[in-house]
Amino acid sequence: MPLTRPLPLLALTIALISSPALAADAGATLSQPDLDWLQRVTWGVDAATVARFHQLGRSGFLDEQLHPQGDERLPAAVKQQIAALDITRQTPLNYEAQYRALNEQQKNAATDEDKQALQKARNDLGNNTINQAMQRHLLRALYSPDQLQERMTWFWLNHFSVFAGKNNLRTLIPDYEESAIRPHALGHFRDLLTATMQSPAMLVYLDNAQNAAGRINENYAREIMELHTMGVGSGYSQQDVQELARILTGLGVDYNTDNPRLKPELMPLLVRDGAFEFNPQRHDFGNKTFLGQSIAGKGFAEINQVAAILASQPATARFVSRRMATYFMAQTPPERVVDDMARTWQHSDGDLSAVLKALLTSKDFTASLGKQFKDPMAYTLSALRLAYDGRQIINLRPEINWLYGLGEPLYGRLTPDGYPLTAEAWSSSGQMVKRFEIARAIGSGNAGLFDLPDGTKGSGFPMLTNRLYYQVFDPYVSGNTRNALTQANSQQEWNMLLLSSPEFMYD
């Protein structure tokens, strides 16, 4: 065991005390391919993940990851932290009611000061809500044993990207992530697509809430074809976009608890679920032809029909498979991987866990290990998971800010195309230095990650020269990095250097 820092024995002792769970695996190391594989499938390694991997082996671990159990397996303290959030109890309708109440008060406010205070309260409501959604997302990303589901939840949020800064999306996004995205992250693509088509967040973001018979708004129809399913240039026509826009008429949002006033014969065709509404009065009931198939004008049922058509298109299988492969392999994925995935898609009716399995067990995926530049999510989360190894972060604000600083905040992509999946977008000179600064903030313990909500300062820098490091990273550290580490003046500086090293930028 190379001694790359002062007082390694002390650090080792501390690590042993703080990670009793590891005692059973004393001395176990990971091969470099296993390490890289594990890092790629998760948001980065911690001792518990490595222990589970040792227990189950690569294929057992993957099978477990492909069949997530949801919040069941979350650590109790994390479950509590999530349960305590307002967003856990509030729905978009509740939020809208609060907004309206504040609006009403503002209208009747006696003084300008009161008006301003109420305006601020409204703004705070939105900001707190989206901030809580970020916290919840990051807590699960950091501590859920179902790591692949967490990565896929991020991936689908990015694939079906919405922007928190538009209209009232800040209060719609918590529900969007929870109801439309996360439950289907490893399910069937058709269900995922259908869920997004019935989500207020998406319908507002891509303007379909305004799409009505006689007043067609094509925006959402075009993005479904171009970004969510088949991909641009895959054979659909402008006519298909227009027909899809007609099919989507009437899909919208209604925050009123009373039903809209409809002609009596249309009443049975009304569909409502929370803030989502299919309003038959706004729907174009004419017959349509979409991708060569006849769609009889019958109302909401058309949505399920087109979702099924779109999900089973070979172009969709290829386009979405290629996006998944690009995300997990970084470099342009070879066509044969995409072919395999698309074939699995067709056999399994778009079962995303089967498609992912085809990718993650392929030779090309194995060959790509260790060569993918981490995006800001992967970089910051893997640094936190390694550095604090299961110690629960109380204050997620620093992590939220780092993601802003690196240009990849949650729900922050302005455009519906989602963040880029390739390395160049994240490795500019300024972003690299920013990463080093984040590495120092994490490594020195000054970031405020353990500050309590009442303002009490938490403290303590991590011991990165721990057992986990020596078992899984140390054997694979390059000469350059080792040289730098030996020159570290303190544990904090050693931490900073390790988290800044080229090895830590890739998985």
Next chain:
Amino acid sequence: MTDRHDDVQADRRRLLQWLGAGAAASTLTWSGKLFAAASNTDTRFLLVFLRGGYDANSLLVPVNSADYYSVRPNIAISKTDALALSNDWGLHPALKDSLYPLWQRSEIAFVPFAGTDDLTRSHFETQDSIELGQPTSGHRNYQSGFMNRLAQQIQGVPAISFTGTLPVCCTGPVNIPNVALQDANRAPFDERQSKLLAAMYDNHPLGAQVKEGLNLRQGVARMLQDEMTAANRGAVSTRGFEDQARRMGRLMREQYRLGFVDVGGWDTHVNQGNANGALANNLNSLGKGLAAFAQESGEAWNKTVVVVVSEFGRTFRENGNKGTDHGHGSVYWVLGGGIHGGQIAGEQQEVSIPKLFQNRDWPVLNDYRAMLGGMFTHMYGFNSQQLEAVFPGVKPVDLKLV
């Protein structure tokens, strides 16, 4: 192209080596021409991007348009408030102390009815369009912004983006460093740590970027330290963009020749104000910033061209919320110590309701690619092939400003 690119990279490497050597000699102060890099051109070009589509009708006021005053009952700039520029045009009064003096010295010109043929009126679509600088019809290459292509054409001319992430405009094969000056006020690492960090990336594909990023941040922090000791006694400044622009001026005077910065907050759908208010505050801060940039540039100001653009203009009529919505044609600004300023340049037409584009907003009569293409041709002596490389398919127009 490949050869040229290699040359650029070789020049970059030499520059980096030289900078690295300079940074190690800590006795040199930053103002002591530490970064006075050799380059084959002394011309400086700064692109300022106003994100959000600023309301050009409040900047360049059509003081003789009865329609302007009839459709903007709450937000028009009155003829008495506007600073006279010509018989037909006035300037927003928020720029009285900052940019109006530049007008009087012929160091600023305005190009109305400017913009792109992208008609989506979408912020992101149109910003991308402009930053990519490619023809709007046909396939877009998102890995190739026009500032990066410009950097490829002027070999060895150091470029910089004053932003936290690299904008679309600067994306491409030339390695353009980026730094957000507003949060760069501390030296992130001391010299020893910088060396340790850089050494880990020796012989690594990201090696040059890492070294350049670290050097840039160290240099900027030293500059800010000087500044704080000299003027502010360590107090945190509240002047915002003005301070940032002053730093940009210094960096471009001493080291960089191509620069990019963006300024947000121009999407005024609600309560944009008139001679006072939200938009006036933004213009005031921008104007002070550009004046500070000019001042800090010193003698280099005579060799500097600044162009201010935005993705689109806004609706001619005010909306129901005393604001304006997304429109089309805008007003672009051209500034510089050596330009032929003091004029309203380019194709123009009457500002009236019948002349509106789609009965909504200003038409674009001056395509930004044609306009910048014409300017680059003069500034850098480009031949048609070089210009084609920067703006494919463009027909340059000479506005005779540079």
